[in-house]
Amino acid sequence: MLSRKTAMILSIALGVAGFVQLTAQTVPESTQANVQKLISVLQSxxxxxEKADACRQLGVIGTKDAVAPxxxxxxxxxxxxxxxxxLEPIPDPAVDKALRDALGSVQGKPLVGVIGSIGVRKDASAVQSLSRLLNHTEPDVVQAALRALGRIGNEPATKILRNHLRVAAAANQLAAFEALFRVAESMTAKGDMAGATAVYDLVQATRGAPHQVRAGALRGAVLSRGKEGLTLLSETLRSEDPVLFAAAVKTSVQMKDPGVSSLLIAALSSPVADRQIPVVQALGKRGDKDAVPALMPLARKAERPVRIEALRALTEIADPAAVPLLVETLSDSEPLVAQAAVDCLSSFPGGEADRAAIALLRSPDAKMRxxxxxxxxxxxAPAGxxxxxxxxxxxxxxxxxxxIRVLxxxxxxxxxxxxxxxxxAATEPEDLTLMSEAFSDLGIRSTxxxxxxxxxxxxxxxVQPQxxxxxxxVFPALGGEKALRAVRVATKDANVDVQRAAVRALASWKSADAAPDLLAVAQNPRDPSDRTLAVRGYTLLAGSPDVTDSQRWGMCREASAVVKTDDEKKMLLSLLGKTLTPDALDMAMQHLDNPATREEAGAAAVLIADAIVAQKPAEVKAAMQKVLGVSQNQRTLDRAKNALAKAK
Structure with a gap:
């Protein structure tokens, strides 16, 4: 059986496909002359x-005149x-007659399609013709006829489907069930609950029905009975049949009758965890507070999976009476149960859980605090x-x-x-690190x-140097001129630890206003490692999307005067790869002869070349030929060949 959700997805998919196709061409105005032009295409x-396009357009503006063609x-x-x-959208009975007539003349896939179109149009006059096709030798034809009868869904069609179910071949049985489900859904929509119940009961009583059919039939049989469905639900919740039991539990979630919770609570008497768990989950989804007294004992004492699901169900129901139990369970000897209690209290709605957490801060047990x-x-929870x-x-x-962390x-x-x-007052490094994080968190939110x-x-x-x-x-996260000025001063501090912390802070600064300070450190470092940190921070700032190519080139030129080590040169080359100017290409090529930076230089050069080849074809050609002669990286070689081809 196709679920409503599946049918809806298919309808949307077809609708989107149709829309995409229609938007690819112009649909003519709905005039007789335009209809005749399209008909002429079909007959030519x-x-x-061209004929398919004409059909597509006739699906929008077609009239009775288009039916025969x-x-x-x-x-x-x-x-x-x-x-x-x-044909399907044309609002004229001539379409129905044409489709019925085609049942006797077309074969194979076209026949299956025609049957489907009859179902789409719900042509009641086609019921007898469709009935005869139930004896067809091709299963696809029989199944299409069954589905069409289900879509028509009137009394004669329903009678035919009921009778056929008794003799349906195994290959066609699922289509017969699908058709009957469609009939029952149609009856329900029209308010014919007795008719729908009869269909669901018939399907449910059919031997050998697949699990999903039995489950769907039970759901329909319970819901279509209204309040009287509680009796069937109660019987099925006591059933030993796992398929029907699971279907009953799932159906209970959809029922608003308050008596349903009583039936589910009664079903909890089963000692089998596999039966208790789905019932507990259903009670949670229903959100019925009457279930809380039954769930709390299970949360305290049952098999571990049952306890966990009971805690979750109590959280879904959100009765404040469950909060003390959740708090109690935080110290449970079962780690998974204790963690479930943490998770449940974390998401428990309302202020009761906040108050419980605040009260727990006074627990004599440090673990609980x-x-x-x-x-x-x-x-x-700001209340704490x-x-x-x-x-x-x-x-x-x-x-x-x-x-401190939470503050x-x-x-x-x-x-x-x-x-x-x-x-x-803090002295331990761990505490000072924690305080830095707390200052950052608080400062980021500061107004x-x-x-x-x-x-x-x-x-x-x-304060002391540490x-x-x-x-x-803290300052890089907060930014601003005051913070930057303080860090700038600290880069010249006599204390080595303070000075190094300031350089690291500059290197992680988020805004370009720190660039001059980073360059100054790189030009006059107290230690070689300071220069590397400063170059890294400088190139990161220069690579920001907010920096223009001309600004970036200026920063590259400044950086080139201070880089010393191969690692620093690689940082510069990474930046040059984002600087799409002829000057940047020249600088990148200067590093191509160094074996330690050759690949990075080649990678930067091909990126720049691709951007400036139209502007400087001769320079790009010379550069790419050199890259092809030294690079061992296949991606770089491919890009160099591509740029060289453009340069020619």
Whole structure:
């Protein structure tokens, strides 16, 4: 059986395909003259494509006059489908007669298509003709006739389908079921619930039906009965048949009757986890708070998979009464169950879970206090900020550090003085790193970035070098002139650690205003490694999309005067590959003779050459010939050959 979702997807796909085809050509105005022109194409010796295009256009503007010419193509193996697509939308009974007449004259795939079109148009007058085709020797024809009868779905068609189901060949049985499902769905749409129930019951009673058919029939049989469907649902929830049991549970989620939850709760009495789990999941999806008392014992004591699903279901239902149980389960001896409780509390709707996490910060168990901090961070619960400052003084280091981390992520400007106090008292490298991260997190969210940076800059002269290093690490994330000025001064600090931290900060700066400072460090480094860091940061800034080719070339020229090592030269060549100017090509070629930078130079040269070949063909030709003579990289060689061909 085709589900409604599948049918909808197919319809959309066909509609999109049709739209794409139609937009590729101009559909003429709907006039008699234009219709006649298209008919003339069909009746001429025009090409297959021309006739197909005419059919496509007649599908939009076709009238009764086009029916006979289109019908003449129904037996054509190449054009039958296009003729049918043109006929189907034409609102004239002549189309139905033409399709019925074609049932006796066309064969093979065209016949299957004609039958399908009759189904699309729901031609009740074709029922008897379709009935005779149920004895056809070709399964495709029989199956198409069954589906068409299902789409027509009137009383005579339904009777034929019911009778045929008893004698259907195995190859055709699925199509018969699909047709009957379509009939039942049509009856349901029209409010004929008794008729739909009878069809579903017939399908359900058919021996040998595939699992998906049995499941679909049960669903329909339950839903079509309305309130009386509870009896059938109850019986099936007690069934030992796994297919029907699973179908009943799935169907229960779609039923709004409050009595359904009682039936599901009763089904939980089964001691088998494989039966309990889907029932628990269904109760969660239904969101019925009456299920909470039944789910809580399972969350406390059952097989592990059942406990986990019960915790998840309680979270879906979102009854605050479940929160204490979830908190209790955080310390469960089963790690997977404890983690499930963490996950559930993290996503539990409402403020009750926030309050529980805050209360948990006062637990005598340090592990629980750490869990509370993790929950507050994930839930982003600002209501816990006051408790976080107390937790930052916790005797357990893990709790202290967790509180600082969460304050950084959730706090506001008013928390900065507290964090500064903790920062000045910190001595361990781990704590200083954590404080840097907290300052960064808090500063990124600050609405007054300049004032925030000023507060940190003012600390630099009054704290120890290791604290200065930690503060300097914060500035690249915050940016701005004040932060950059502080880092610039620190690059000349007498303390080596502070000076190196400042160079690293400059090298990770996000905006181009740090470029002159990086160049200055590269020109006069205290240590060779400082120059490498500065060159790396400088080339990264120069490679920004915001930098124009002319600006980038100027930066390349400045950088070329300070690079010394092969690694630094490779950084420069990477930048040159983004600098699409003739001067950049000349500079890249200067590094082609160095074995250590040859491939990087070749890669940069071919990128530049491809961009400037029209402007400088002679220069590109000479450069590419040289690249072809030294490069061993196949991709570079291919690009060089391509640029050389353009240069000629």
């Amino acid at each position: 010796k025009a090409s297959r494509k 289109l019908a003449a193509l129904l037996g054509d193996q190449e054009l039958s489908h296009m003729a049918r697509y043109a 750490v869990s509370a901090l993790e929950l507050l961070e994930v839930r982003r 900020l006051a408790e976080l400052t107390r937790a930052a003084a916790d005797p357990e280091p893990k709790v202290q550090r967790g509180a 950084g992520k959730l706090g506001g400007p008013s928390d900065l003085p507290f964090l500064i106090g903790r920062f000045r 007054d970035r300049e004032a925030y940076v000023s507060s940190l800059v003012e600390l630099l002269p009054v 604290h200065q290093c930690a503060l300097i690490r």
